[in-house]
Amino acid sequence: MTTLNIAAACLLDPQDRLLLVRKRGTRALMLPGGKREAGESALQALQRELLEELQLHLDASALEPLGRFRAPAANEADTWVDAEIFVARLPHAVQAAAELEELAWLEPGQPHPENLAPLLRDHVLGLVRKVVERRSGKAKSAEEAQFTCCK
Numbered sequence: 001m002t003t004l005n006i007a008a009a010c011l012l013d014p015q016d017r018l019l020l021v022r023k024r025g026t027r028a029l030m031l032p033g034g035k036r037e038a039g040e041s042a043l044q045a046l047q048r049e050l051l052e053e054l055q056l057h058l059d060a061s062a063l064e065p066l067g068r069f070r071a072p073a074a075n076e077a078d079t080w081v082d083a084e085i086f087v088a089r090l091p092h093a094v095q096a097a098a099e100l101e102e103l104a105w106l107e108p109g110q111p112h113p114e115n116l117a118p119l120l121r122d123h124v125l126g127l128v129r130k131v132v133e134r135r136s137g138k139a140k141s142a143e144e145a146q147f148t149c150c151k
Helices: 042-054 118-136 142-149
Strands: 002-012 018-023 033-035 064-072 079-089 100-106
Touching (some): 002 042, 002 118, 033 042, 042 079, 064 118, 079 118
Parallel strands (some): 002 079
Antiparallel strands (some): 002 018, 002 033, 018 100, 064 079
């Protein structure tokens, strides 16, 4: 089994929508980012990928680490991704470039599409929702969250 080391970003717009991308010739929606090249840190790889894919330059100080996660790769059989994920606010509108075919927005609290990459679906979405709630002052206590989920 192959493992790819990647870096990806949870990019939020002013309405707290999460930017998703779909690469040309694939079905899965995923976070923008990509594979690390030899000698690159996760942050360097992410900055390079964002510039290539979205023509977006983000200073390192704008990228907040979210965590490191492992999941099956969305578009490559018998492959896993070991991903370092960051969160940032989008400073301006972006458009698809390089190998990207589609940009999509996931709104907070809305049902998510069935074609989300496993990394995003299984590890990242719940954490991004917590980040958005924390930033907007809408974070629930553990008791409220448990009550809400168990109704």
